Amino acid sequence: MSISTSSSSSSSQPKEDLHNENLIQVLKYHNETKHNFNNYARGPHGLDWANQPNPFRRYLSAPLLPLLHFPTQTEPQTNQTLQQNPDDAYAPLYSSLFLSLPPPKPISHSTISQFFYDSLALSAWKSTGYSTWSLRVNPSSGNLHPTEAYIIAPPIESLSNSPFIAHYAPKEHSLELRAEIPSGFFPNFFPENSFLVGLSSIFWREAWKYGERAFRYCNHDVGHAIAAVTMAAAGLGWDVKLLDGLGYVELKKLFGLEVFPEFKFPSRPVKGKFPEIEFEHPDCLLLVFPNGIGKKFDVNYKELSSAISEFSKLEWKGKPNLLSKQHVCWDIIYRTAEAVKKPLVIGDRLEIDPFKSSGVRNEGSYKGFTVREVVRKRRSAVDMDGVTAIHRDTFYQILLHCLPSGCGSGGKQRRQLALPFRALPWDAEVHAVLFVHRVTGLPAGLYFLVRNEDHFHELKNSTSSNFAWAKPEGCPDDLPLYELDTSSGSLKDSRYYRLSEKLSCHQEIASHGCFSLGMVARFESSLREKNTWMYPRLFWETGVLGQVLYLEAHAVGISATGIGCYFDDPVHETLKLRGSNFQSLYHFTVGAPVLDKRIMSLPAYPGPNIDT
Numbered sequence: 001m002s003i004s005t006s007s008s009s010s011s012s013q014p015k016e017d018l019h020n021e022n023l024i025q026v027l028k029y030h031n032e033t034k035h036n037f038n039n040y041a042r043g044p045h046g047l048d049w050a051n052q053p054n055p056f057r058r059y060l061s062a063p064l065l066p067l068l069h070f071p072t073q074t075e076p077q078t079n080q081t082l083q084q085n086p087d088d089a090y091a092p093l094y095s096s097l098f099l100s101l102p103p104p105k106p107i108s109h110s111t112i113s114q115f116f117y118d119s120l121a122l123s124a125w126k127s128t129g130y131s132t133w134s135l136r137v138n139p140s141s142g143n144l145h146p147t148e149a150y151i152i153a154p155p156i157e158s159l160s161n162s163p164f165i166a167h168y169a170p171k172e173h174s175l176e177l178r179a180e181i182p183s184g185f186f187p188n189f190f191p192e193n194s195f196l197v198g199l200s201s202i203f204w205r206e207a208w209k210y211g212e213r214a215f216r217y218c219n220h221d222v223g224h225a226i227a228a229v230t231m232a233a234a235g236l237g238w239d240v241k242l243l244d245g246l247g248y249v250e251l252k253k254l255f256g257l258e259v260f261p262e263f264k265f266p267s268r269p270v271k272g273k274f275p276e277i278e279f280e281h282p283d284c285l286l287l288v289f290p291n292g293i294g295k296k297f298d299v300n301y302k303e304l305s306s307a308i309s310e311f312s313k314l315e316w317k318g319k320p321n322l323l324s325k326q327h328v329c330w331d332i333i334y335r336t337a338e339a340v341k342k343p344l345v346i347g348d349r350l351e352i353d354p355f356k357s358s359g360v361r362n363e364g365s366y367k368g369f370t371v372r373e374v375v376r377k378r379r380s381a382v383d384m385d386g387v388t389a390i391h392r393d394t395f396y397q398i399l400l401h402c403l404p405s406g407c408g409s410g411g412k413q414r415r416q417l418a419l420p421f422r423a424l425p426w427d428a429e430v431h432a433v434l435f436v437h438r439v440t441g442l443p444a445g446l447y448f449l450v451r452n453e454d455h456f457h458e459l460k461n462s463t464s465s466n467f468a469w470a471k472p473e474g475c476p477d478d479l480p481l482y483e484l485d486t487s488s489g490s491l492k493d494s495r496y497y498r499l500s501e502k503l504s505c506h507q508e509i510a511s512h513g514c515f516s517l518g519m520v521a522r523f524e525s526s527l528r529e530k531n532t533w534m535y536p537r538l539f540w541e542t543g544v545l546g547q548v549l550y551l552e553a554h555a556v557g558i559s560a561t562g563i564g565c566y567f568d569d570p571v572h573e574t575l576k577l578r579g580s581n582f583q584s585l586y587h588f589t590v591g592a593p594v595l596d597k598r599i600m601s602l603p604a605y606p607g608p609n610i611d612t
Contacts (some may be wrong), residue, residue, distance in 0.1 A: 013388040013407040022339035027524070027580070029336040030535075033213045034568035035505065041605075042269070043211025044328065051324040053205045053278075055134070055145045059167055059318025062176040065159050069173065069605055070115035072376045077531030091372035092120070094555050097234045098358045098401055098419055104290035106594070107193055109158040111236055111238065112151070114247045115288075119232035120149050120225065132608050134334035137375050138228040139550060140353050141217035141564050143410060146205040148280055150255045153195035154186045165198065165256060167318075173605060177316040178256045182307075189304050190299050196243075197256045199225050200280035203322065203337070207330050210564070214334045217564050220537040220586055222283045223543015228375065229286060230420035230544075232549065235371040239291040239355070240423040242284055245301035246308075248341040251282035253311045259320060265334040268304050274327045278320070281337055283536070291355065294308070299350045342533040343608035351425060356406030356417035361476060365394040365556045374555050376604075381559040381593035384512035388558065388592030392441035392474055395515065398552040398590070401481055402427040402545060404451055407478040412453040423542060426534075428452040430541045430585070431459065433484075433575060434517045435500035437491060442472055444494040445486030446574075453480055455522055464576035499574065504587050505565035507602045513591020514558065518571050519545060523583040542586035553590045563587035 011022075033041040091114075092102050117137075124135045136145060143425045149168040155161055159175065163185055166175035186194070199222055206214035206221075230240040252258060260279035287299075360366075369377075400407055405428075406418035416424045434447040448457050448469075460469055467484040475481050487494040497511055503518070504510035519542040526534050546562050553560035564586070571584040602608060 008236055011312055019531060023527060024382050025335055026527060029215070029332055030583070033216065034070060035565060036567055036569060037432070041211065041213045042330070043088065043213065044209070047209060051208070051326045051382075053144070053202070053208050053323040054321065055205070056169070056171045057119050057148050057167070057323070058169060058321045059176045059178060060321055061239060062170065062178060062318025063166070064169070065166065065175040065177055067116060067173050067175065068110055070114060070372070073370055074578045076179075080086070091235055091370040094369050094371045094374040094551070095360050095363065095366045097371060098135055099233070099360060100357065101234050101239070101291040101355060102237045104292070105431040107153070107156055107195060109156060112153070112156060115232050115236060115331060116168055118235060118372050118375050119228040121167055121173050122607065123378070123606040124604050125607050126599050127602060127608070128599045132162070134171070135379065137378065138221070138225045139378070139380055139562065139563070140221045140224065141206060141548065142209050143380075144205045144209060145221070146201045146203065146218045148200045148202065149159070149220045149225065150178075150198035150200070151195060152181070152198065152254065154443070165254070171607070174313045176318060178318060179311075179316050180500065181311070181314065185307060188307070189299060189333035190287065191289050191293055196285060197229055197286040197288060198251065199283045199286070200255060200257065201283055202278060202280055202323070203333050204277050204327060207333060208324070212330045212332050213564070215336055216539060216585070217269070219539030220543040220546065220562065220564065222536070224547045225539035225543075226284070226286065226423055226540060227544040227547035229545075230423045231371065231375060233288050234419055237291055238288050239352070240420075241287045241289075241350060241352060242423055242425055243287050243299060243350065244284070244342070244425050245299065245345045245350075246285055246305065248282060248303050248346040250308045250344060251285055254285065254308050255280070255282050256311075258312060259316060263334065265329055267331060269328065269330050271328045272326065274329055275322060277327045278323045278543065279510065284540070293352065294354070295352050301348060302346045304345050324518070332611045338548055340533045340535050340593055353415070353417050353422070355419070355422070358403055358418040359400050359407040360397070361400060362397040367555065367557050369555055371504070374551050377555065378554050379559060379593070380549050380561040381509070381530045381591070382561070383594040384509050384589065384591040385594050388514065389438035390556070390558065392404050392439050392472075392515045394556055395442065396474070396476055396479055396481070398549070398556065399481060400476065401552055402432070402449065402451070402548055403479070406555050407476070413450065413480055414452050414454055420548065424541060424544065426530070426537070427454075427539055428522045428541070428543060432545070433520055433584075434515055434518045435496050436515045437497055437500070437511060438514045441474065443486040444491045444497060446484040446600040447472065447495050448482045448484055450480040450482065452522075456480075459582070462582060463579055468551065469608045503517045503567050503571050503574065504563050504589075505567065507563065507565070509561065510563060510587065510589050513589045515591075516563070516587065516589040518566065518584040519586040519588070520575075520582050521579065539585055546586060547602050549588050549590060558591055559593035560588065560590040563589060
């Protein structure tokens with residue numbers, strides 16, 4: 001068996017040659033993991049339930065720092081729910097966050113507890129028969145949760161007297177203290193009252209079920225987590241920015257992931273015992289800081305990298321637990337992860353633009369929920385009722401909150417300035433092709449939401465010449481939504497009704513909701529212009545957009561779910577897209593859920609006394 005290690009020979013390769021080699025690998029992965037009508041991407045032929053990965057990473061023997069619990073309005077009180085100062089537990093209305101952020105709260109045991117409780121914590125347990133499983137605030141493909149989170153923070157009273165790095169343990173809603181860091185780290189680089197959140201991925205958790213396509217789904221989930229973190233921070237008056245100047249090496253040291261042995265992956269898919277396959281791939285680092293700080297600071301990535309290089313010498317606590325006894329290595333995942341590793345980019349600047357409102361044009365669409373109620377009640381629907389419709393004003397309101405640049409200022413959609421997209425430092429690259437089924441006041445058919453208007457002419461010229469590209473009736477002027485092809489007859493007469501189901505791997509949930517959509521990204525040209533590390537970032541952007549759709553659906557009283565299984569090139573053929581300048585990266589459906597009454601819901605905490 002030939003072995004390829006994750007150490008790279010990039011230092012001896014010319015940059016252009018390395019870029020071309022990495023681009024070839026990324027395009028190969030993307031094309032080979034496409035589903036088609038007559039062929040699905042490679043994956044397991046059945047599920048090996050005996051080796052289902054443990055969804056909870058723990059660092060054994062690391063000190064556990066408990067966080068506080070907060071009641072959701074309709075969540076049953078338990079003996080673990082603490083009686084807080086009302087100001088501590090305050091959660092603003094969900095819709096208000098899109099207009100402006102509340103005054104920032106100081107970092108404390110209480111606010112850090114709220115932050116994780118409303119972003120990455122458990123939201124409920126479900127039980128039926130002999131099966132019990134947990135749900136989380138942040139969604140995940142197949143509820144497998146490959147994403148792990150870390151906090152790097154200054155001293156926080158009642159948590160740590162020293163600056164520290166900790167792993168977030170969602171089952172316990174606690175922090176596992178991994179290391180104490182130098183006292184000068186935060187004052188030297190970051191503004192007062194700020195902290196860092198790191199996200200990493202365990203590819204094996206998704207690959208156990210989805211095989212080679214898992215790398216896509218892991219990066220969807222990174223995007224979901226970025227949005228979940230950003231929304232929870234917003235409720236506390238905090239802003240969030242991706243610190244994208246740091247590279248893979250820096251993040252690995254900062255998160256303490258050097259604890260994992262280097263994974264040497266085989267040259268073909270292999271089944272066996274590979275405990276090292278459970279390593280965590282460092283994805284990104286988020287700076288959480290008080291909103292309204294403006295451009296009063298910048299990050300010196302060169303000096304920051306130098307400081308992080310010393311973290312290898314820290315006294316790291318805890319040994320990661322084993323997640324499965326046996327594994328399957330899908331080698332193309334790890335080759336692609338190598339190809340998209342981002343190096344340190346010293347010239348990157350941290351741009352903190354003013355907050356842009358994305359507007360509330362139809363306040364009546366929302367049900368008056370607080371942000372905590374929305375994020376903690378969010379669920380992934382497993383079926384839609386095929387009956388319920390929403391009014392077009394509600395549909396337009398949902399889409400207004402999907403815009404990257406906000407609305408009302410008269411500018412074009414391009415830069416990501418509105419909540420939660422403002423966490424991302426690049427211009428919007430992801431659009432949405434919408435299959436409208438049950439929206440009162442709009443004919444059923446095919447629509448397109450242009451999220452970066454610099455791409456409009458390329459999109460129009462790249463798609464079918466028969467498309468109308470007309471503004472729908474009643475559409476707000478600052479919503480770049482276009483009608484492409486509609487039917488004047490009944491819903492069943494619309495060819496896109498059944499087609500949406502067929503394109504989403506024949507899943508009825510895509511046609512039984514109010515609308516479904518495919519997220520179409522500017523693809524190969526983005527990879528060539530910005531480098532191959534944009535590949536996972538395109539999926540992150542789709543995940544952020546997906547989380548907005550989840551929250552919007554729940555805020556207006558319906559539900560939603562992400563769809564990772566769809567037929568890639570048939571979607572492109574529907575639009576008459578040629579080549580790979582635009583590719584569909586994620587599908588989604590929004591509608592009224594059908595609840596399975598056989599499944600019992602249990603409180604998130606303390607939860608049932610089980611191991612997984």
